[in-house]
Amino acid sequence: GDSVTQMEGPxxxxxEAFLTINCTYTATGYPSLFWxxxxxxxxxxLLLKATKADDKGSNKGFEATYRKETTSFHLEKGSVQxxxxxxxxxxLSDTKAAGNKLTFGGGTRVLVKP
Amino acid sequence: xxxVTQFPSHSVIEKGQTVTLRCDPISGHDNLYWYRRVMGKxxxxxxxxxxxxxxxESGMPNxxxxxxxxxGTYSTLKVQPAELEDSGVYFCASSQGNxxxxxxxxxTRLTVL
Numbered sequence: 001g002d003s004v005t006q007m008e009g010p011x012x013x014x015x016e017a018f019l020t021i022n023c024t025y026t027a028t029g030y031p032s033l034f035w036x037x038x039x040x041x042x043x044x045x046l047l048l049k050a051t052k053a054d055d056k057g058s059n060k061g062f063e064a065t066y067r068k069e070t071t072s073f074h075l076e077k078g079s080v081q082x083x084x085x086x087x088x089x090x091x092l093s094d095t096k097a098a099g100n101k102l103t104f105g106g107g108t109r110v111l112v113k114p
Numbered sequence: 115x116x117x118v119t120q121f122p123s124h125s126v127i128e129k130g131q132t133v134t135l136r137c138d139p140i141s142g143h144d145n146l147y148w149y150r151r152v153m154g155k156x157x158x159x160x161x162x163x164x165x166x167x168x169x170x171e172s173g174m175p176n177x178x179x180x181x182x183x184x185x186g187t188y189s190t191l192k193v194q195p196a197e198l199e200d201s202g203v204y205f206c207a208s209s210q211g212n213x214x215x216x217x218x219x220x221x222t223r224l225t226v227l
Contacts, residue, residue: 107157
C-alpha cells in the first residue's frame with residue numbers, strides 16, 4: 001500500500017538557518033503530495049501541495065518539488081524564524097482512488113532557537 | 115467562515131468506559147474524514163463520509179469504534195469500550211467535492227487510563 005517516510009526529529013536550528021526535511025513516498029497510483037504543519041496547540045494546516053511530477057509547491061517561504069524519479073518531496077526553507085517551530089507532516093493522496101484520503105509520514109518536530 | 119471544530123479538546127477516561135467525540139465540518143463540505151495519531155506515530159486514516167454515507171471505513175481498527183454522520187452534517191466517533199491503546203489524538207477533516215484540500219480540526223486528545 002501507499003506509505004510516506006520522513007526524517008525523524010527533532011530538528012533544532014538557529015534563526016535564519018536553512019531547513020530541509022526529507023520526505024520520500026511509495027504509491028501505486030498517481031499521488032498528490034502535501035506538507036501539513038501543526039503549530040503548538042493548533043490543528044493541522046495545509047502548508048503547500050503539488051499535484052504532478054516536477055510541480056513546485058510554495059508558501060510562507062517554504063518550497064517542495066515533486067520528484068517522481070526519486071519519489072521525493074523534500075521541504076525547504078532558506079531562512080527559518082522562531083515562529084516556524086512546529087511539527088511538519090508529509091502526506092500523499094492517491095488521486096486515482098476514491099475519497100482522496102491522506103497517508104501521512106510520522107511527522108518531524110522543528111525547533112528554531114533565537 | 116468557521117473552520118472545522120472538534121469537541122471535546124481533551125478527554126480522560128478509564129479503560130472500559132465509553133467516549134464520544136464530535137466533529138463539526140465546514141458548512142457545505144460533503145466530505146468528512148476521521149484520522150488519529152497514536153503515541154507520536156504517523157497520523158492514520160480511520161474513515162471517510164460523503165454526506166451521511168460511509169465511503170471508506172477501511173481504517174477503523176475494530177468494532178469498538180462506531181462513527182456516524184446523521185443528516186450529513188456533524189459526525190460522532192464513539193469508542194466503546196475504550197482500551198489503553200486507543201489513547202491518542204483524533205483529528206477530523208472536511209473537504210468540498212474532489213478538491214483534495216482537506217481542512218483539519220484541532221483534534222481531540224484522548225487518554226485512556
